[in-house]
Amino acid sequence: MLENIYYLKTELDTQGIFFCFSGPISQTLLMEIGETLRNKMHQEKTSPSTILKVFAMFVEQAQNIIHYSAEIVPEAKAGKGELRNGILVVGYENGHYYVVCGNMIENTDVSFLREQLIQLTNMSKDELKVYYKEQRRKAPHEKSKGAGLGFIELARRSVTPLKFDFRKIDEKFAFFSFRTEI
Template sequence: MLADNMYAFRGQLQEQGVVFCYSGYMTEEVLTGIGNAIKKMMELEETDRMVAKDIFSIFVEQVQNVIRYSAEHVPPKIIGQEKELRYGVLTVGYKDGRYFVSCGNLVRQEDVARLKSSLGHIKALDKDGLKALYKETLKGEAPKRSKGAGVGFVDIARRAVHGFEFDFSGVDDNYSYFCLTAYV
């Protein structure tokens, strides 16, 4: 039974083309470790170097988004650390002739509208539009409540040569589940 379940899970992942999957707390140490593993994996598979760079870059932005923004977290006082731990799911894979980097995490309901409109705006932009927004965001002030440069999504969109998709699913009154998949 134990092996059956795990084998079924492995089959599900393979069916979706997933070659790498992580679910758990995302920390900077985890980012370093998985990052090196992904680099190694792409080297072994002889992925085109520039494609590998885009995949890696999207991976970094996705994971740093989870580390900074995931609403599913353990408060610092419980783990006795300065920073809280944030939870997310990450998959990297290859299907239908394109690579994908997919990431999911809980977000607060009050942030959903802002994320939707910002991602919708980015999705509608062409290459030049993305370039302009990238620069504007780098120069301007980071959006309210943002702990990073606020330019991560634009960077993902610029590198996702086959585009990106995002989706939200309501969980309860307080949270929604947010997922973003970028294609290279």
């Protein structure tokens, strides 16, 4: 086990990952991590504009986990204080920052989400802007707990096309992972 931790660190280092989290994530944790990431980038003389964009991606992806991850801490189910598990990664590679998230979702939600993401990856930045504005004027989708705008915003901000993957775990769950770059 102990050797594995070092192995994990070297793995993360080779991919330029300077932040990695796996476990239950809350809004409080998001705020503290976000502030630390901003401080770190500030100390490294990253431009304020880039720092905010990385932070924005981090917030949207973390809040996706908070709202939608299907892996819920059993003791905290129902109502306030509900905790959901996920993975969040922030790294720097080839001159770009990137943010990756991963969480469990129910198999029944895979096709809806996949279609939505394929639709976004096929749109140009101008089309995404129009679509974003259209959706912003509409009431959120019934499944949405935020505004349903998160993925569109991420697609607009990402300098490379969104990358995503779905992996079936068992009869009930799949693992969803997602990457954006700035």
